[in-house]
Amino acid sequence: MPIPKKTGDIIIIGGGPAGLISGRTAVSKGVSVIVIEEHDVIGFPTHCAGLLSIKGLKQIGVHPDRAFIQNVVSDATFHSPSGLAFKVRGKGKQAYVVDRKAFDNYLTEQASEAGVNLKLGFQARSLVFGDKHVIGVTGKNGGKILAKVVIDAEGSSCKLLHMYKFNAPKRESFLSAMQFEVSGVEVNANSVEIFLGEKFAPGFFAWIIPTGESSARVGLAGRGINVHQRLYHFARNQFDKFNITAKRGGHVYVGAPSRKTYGDGFLVVGDAAGQIKPTTGGGVIFGGICAQFCGETAAEAVNNDDSSARFLQVYERRWKNSMGRELEIMLLARKIMDKLTDEAMDEIFKTIIDYNLHEEIEEHGHIDFQSKVLFRLLLHPSSLRIMWQIIKSLL
Numbered sequence: 001m002p003i004p005k006k007t008g009d010i011i012i013i014g015g016g017p018a019g020l021i022s023g024r025t026a027v028s029k030g031v032s033v034i035v036i037e038e039h040d041v042i043g044f045p046t047h048c049a050g051l052l053s054i055k056g057l058k059q060i061g062v063h064p065d066r067a068f069i070q071n072v073v074s075d076a077t078f079h080s081p082s083g084l085a086f087k088v089r090g091k092g093k094q095a096y097v098v099d100r101k102a103f104d105n106y107l108t109e110q111a112s113e114a115g116v117n118l119k120l121g122f123q124a125r126s127l128v129f130g131d132k133h134v135i136g137v138t139g140k141n142g143g144k145i146l147a148k149v150v151i152d153a154e155g156s157s158c159k160l161l162h163m164y165k166f167n168a169p170k171r172e173s174f175l176s177a178m179q180f181e182v183s184g185v186e187v188n189a190n191s192v193e194i195f196l197g198e199k200f201a202p203g204f205f206a207w208i209i210p211t212g213e214s215s216a217r218v219g220l221a222g223r224g225i226n227v228h229q230r231l232y233h234f235a236r237n238q239f240d241k242f243n244i245t246a247k248r249g250g251h252v253y254v255g256a257p258s259r260k261t262y263g264d265g266f267l268v269v270g271d272a273a274g275q276i277k278p279t280t281g282g283g284v285i286f287g288g289i290c291a292q293f294c295g296e297t298a299a300e301a302v303n304n305d306d307s308s309a310r311f312l313q314v315y316e317r318r319w320k321n322s323m324g325r326e327l328e329i330m331l332l333a334r335k336i337m338d339k340l341t342d343e344a345m346d347e348i349f350k351t352i353i354d355y356n357l358h359e360e361i362e363e364h365g366h367i368d369f370q371s372k373v374l375f376r377l378l379l380h381p382s383s384l385r386i387m388w389q390i391i392k393s394l395l
């Protein structure tokens with residue numbers, strides 16, 4: 001269907017990483033882009049732990065910058081329910097701990113410099129349809145912005161997607177999360193600490209991410225628990241003393257990506273499309289990679305004068321080719337981990353320590369694309385012991 005002339009080429013709902021990266025990519029292909037953000041400032045409120053892999057950041061076209069980097073880490077220490085631990089030592093620096101507000105502002109500057117038009121304090125209340133084609137959004141006071149392609153990057157709230165019964169990440173796959181910013185604590189500034197098992201966080205894990213020599217983000221997410229109470233208890237056990245400088249709640253997604261992420265004149269990206277690692281709940285890098293495909297496809301639709309679902313479906317092919325299998329494997333790993341009892345988790349830790357499996361992880365591990373190391377562990381001679389623990393837990 002030929003596209004009628006409208007007020008802008010592309011409208012993006014949401015000024016988070018997925019929206020801003022989609023916008024930056026699309027304008028680089030010579031089209032006009034408006035990003036609308038419901039808040040008056042970018043990056044607020046923030047819920048994120050801010051751990052981003054160095055390789056991942058490169059993949060989403062972001063140069064490391066002091067403006068948003070708080071710390072750099074190379075190691076991760078994993079803790080079992082009974083107190084067993086193993087450390088994975090990265091070969092050099094592996095991840096940045098970022099201030100998400102500053103990071104999102106950095107992405108905003110990148111997008112604005114590229115030519116994206118940002119409209120703050122504009123909340124999309126509904127979509128505008130022409131036939132069955134999405135052709136714009138309506139704001140709070142009934143004001144409309146029309147476009148040739150609308151990109152939904154509204155994040156995990158997915159209000160618009162639910163309103164129109166469009167595919168959205170499953171509500172039951174969101175876990176409640178709580179995070180404290182703490183100061184005056186003793187931490188290893190070079191290492192992230194992960195605590196696995198029901199004892200800490202049923203269905204997920206607890207984390208300590210150092211933001212400096214004596215400060216950290218400590219958090220957990222889980223199913224069927226009072227996350228605030230559980231986190232307070234966890235922090236008291238981990239630190240002799242600590243000052244809480246900020247508290248933030250949120251929802252971590254551990255489910256599958258959405259089955260359909262395109263429609264007539266419409267694309268969905270980032271958390272709104274469930275493009276999140278189900279093992280860790282991290283969505284900035286995967287959402288950012290998909291956002292590049294999304295911006296590229298939207299711009300091609302405008303340049304080819306065709307924003308039909310048939311044309312836009314190439315976006316879904318592109319992002320699924322890039323990470324569809326990864327997401328499936330990580331989802332399977334998440335489902336298995338959810339079934340493990342604390343005893344099984346301890347036995348698996350024992351196996352990892354006995355067989356020095358952390359060396360395998362050091363050699364083949366990747367913070368974002370985790371399937372390779374999961375396969376390596378599966379093929380390892382010790383995997384029978386691990387499988388047995390999994391089967392016992394499943395039974």
Ligand SMILES: Cc1cc2nc3c(=O)[nH]c(=O)nc-3n(C[C@H](O)[C@H](O)[C@H](O)COP(=O)(O)OP(=O)(O)OC[C@H]3O[C@@H](n4cnc5c(N)ncnc54)[C@H](O)[C@@H]3O)c2cc1C
Nearest residue numbers: 014016017018038049050051124155250270271282283284
């Ligand atoms: C506790 C916690 C810890 C996390 N830690 C990490 C981590 O360490 N690393 C990592 O990679 N990921 C982490 N994540 C996930 C990460 O925060 C998200 O994956 C990421 O923010 C998704 O980006 P997005 O652009 O899709 O959505 P968002 O960042 O949520 O941005 C969506 C934007 O859309 C705006 N919006 C919504 N509706 C409308 C509307 N109708 N009109 C206009 N604007 C609208 C919102 O205000 C928001 O600014 C964590 C999440 C939680 C909850």
